[in-house]
Amino acid sequence: MTLLLASFAPPYWLSTLIKVIVISAVVPTTALILGMVFLFKIMSWMQSRLGPQEAGPRGTLQLLADGVKFLQKEDIAPNGADLWVFKVAPLVVLMSTLLLYVALPASMHLVVADLDVGVFFVLAIASLSVIGVLMAGWSSASKYSLMGALRAAGQLIAYELPMVLAVIGVVIQAGTMSLNGIVLAQNDGSIFGWGGIGFPYILTQFLGFFIFIAAVQAELTQPPFDMPVAESEIVSGYQVEYTGFRFLIFFLAEFATAFAFAAIAAVLFLGGWAVPWLPTESDWYYVLGPIVLFAKVMIVSFIIFWVRFTYPRFREDQLQSLAWKVLIPLALVNIVVTAVLKVVL
Amino acid sequence: MLALLVAQNIAFYIIAALMVVGALRVVTCKNLMHAALWLVLVLAGAAAQYILLASEFVAITQVLVYLGAIIVLFLFGVMLTRAKTGTDEDLDNKNSAKFIGGGVAVLLLGLMGYSLIDGFKDTEFGNLMVQRTSEVSDSIFSTYLIPFEVLSVLLLAALIGAIVIARRD
Numbered sequence: 091m092t093l094l095l096a097s098f099a100p101p102y103w104l105s106t107l108i109k110v111i112v113i114s115a116v117v118p119t120t121a122l123i124l125g126m127v128f129l130f131k132i133m134s135w136m137q138s139r140l141g142p143q144e145a146g147p148r149g150t151l152q153l154l155a156d157g158v159k160f161l162q163k164e165d166i167a168p169n170g171a172d173l174w175v176f177k178v179a180p181l182v183v184l185m186s187t188l189l190l191y192v193a194l195p196a197s198m199h200l201v202v203a204d205l206d207v208g209v210f211f212v213l214a215i216a217s218l219s220v221i222g223v224l225m226a227g228w229s230s231a232s233k234y235s236l237m238g239a240l241r242a243a244g245q246l247i248a249y250e251l252p253m254v255l256a257v258i259g260v261v262i263q264a265g266t267m268s269l270n271g272i273v274l275a276q277n278d279g280s281i282f283g284w285g286g287i288g289f290p291y292i293l294t295q296f297l298g299f300f301i302f303i304a305a306v307q308a309e310l311t312q313p314p315f316d317m318p319v320a321e322s323e324i325v326s327g328y329q330v331e332y333t334g335f336r337f338l339i340f341f342l343a344e345f346a347t348a349f350a351f352a353a354i355a356a357v358l359f360l361g362g363w364a365v366p367w368l369p370t371e372s373d374w375y376y377v378l379g380p381i382v383l384f385a386k387v388m389i390v391s392f393i394i395f396w397v398r399f400t401y402p403r404f405r406e407d408q409l410q411s412l413a414w415k416v417l418i419p420l421a422l423v424n425i426v427v428t429a430v431l432k433v434v435l
Numbered sequence: 436m437l438a439l440l441v442a443q444n445i446a447f448y449i450i451a452a453l454m455v456v457g458a459l460r461v462v463t464c465k466n467l468m469h470a471a472l473w474l475v476l477v478l479a480g481a482a483a484q485y486i487l488l489a490s491e492f493v494a495i496t497q498v499l500v501y502l503g504a505i506i507v508l509f510l511f512g513v514m515l516t517r518a519k520t521g522t523d524e525d526l527d528n529k530n531s532a533k534f535i536g537g538g539v540a541v542l543l544l545g546l547m548g549y550s551l552i553d554g555f556k557d558t559e560f561g562n563l564m565v566q567r568t569s570e571v572s573d574s575i576f577s578t579y580l581i582p583f584e585v586l587s588v589l590l591l592a593a594l595i596g597a598i599v600i601a602r603r604d
Contacts, residue, residue: 172468175472207492217507220507247508
């Protein structure tokens, strides 16, 4: 089975077709899994309630039912809306999510494009969704939407910086920007000659991991960083005028992006698709790689959603000063220390 | 290899046509937000052209800096100041300004076209090799170290200047 997969080398057009199909199947599936497991089940468990019970066994198909419900709804646009921009905006957000999955490696060869600058690509693409959010907020012709979009833009710009800076520590330590290269550097590495668990960068870059997760939380506009969609202040921010499948696309993009960011964190800090006891060149990773990566993604997602369900919302000024006065200086210190140690050791 | 070059050429012309249309719409659009969104198309097209030229690093920097930061600041500024939907009839320049702008555009086209043709003459490019990011960084931090440092100081000065102008106390 694994040898069969290893020897599979389709022509260019066929591999492109397979990649497109796989990505367009994987993205909604990841959103469904995260929504189902965390938004419904873990959240209700943390809040001591049952959660959805009716659809499917123990309510596990609830999100699927919700999705079908959204698809049936009428596609409404507000009266003063700028129709063209209004309709395209969710697609821009979804496009940036889809592009995130392009660089994610699920094993050495199970990757759409093994880019030389994978980390850089991922960070650049992640900043594109803001354009879609701003388009949505402006074209809805509603003051709540506009407020939400402005908050989103301010927040996403502020938290992009700590995110990029937190990753630089890992890049310095690994000596490469390729995501596969970072995975190899961690699993082939050893701690003072002991290779029992490889060398996951969370041990040395714990500060970077903390900053990265906080910035991811803000980029996803999830509580406690959910100022742009704060229901109690500006109803739902830039999403308020959207119904039906266009709202569904926003929802899908949010959770699929959460999954993608958790996968990036798993690759950067937890060793990605590999386990240290199996050499990274083993053919078993064709099957094992996605499973290992999925397990690590679930661990990181649990941290992200745990924070989401537990903390109250920040105030706008607290949110900005956390980014500019705490996270960015910490990230800079982390870079300096990492660079000095890299040269000294 | 030939098939790849043909494909590259076709992609180049499609993207270039989109960029030209986008650029024209940026200056003729009667709606400020739409103009900014057409600019997104132009800048994204430039990034795509860099990828066709096999320089990943430049392309991704283009996306990060222009699309991710500058356009977002544009949109942010426009929305903060004049956020109305619909067209804006006074969003146009005087005829004299149009002529000067057109003249500068033609002059630039001539100058850059001439320097490109004169600089490369009959050079055949053949197969483009992917430019490794490590090569880019090596040349920045060795050969071009002094220009790089001068540029960073210049940017720092601009940053401080902007803060001084923006602060009123």
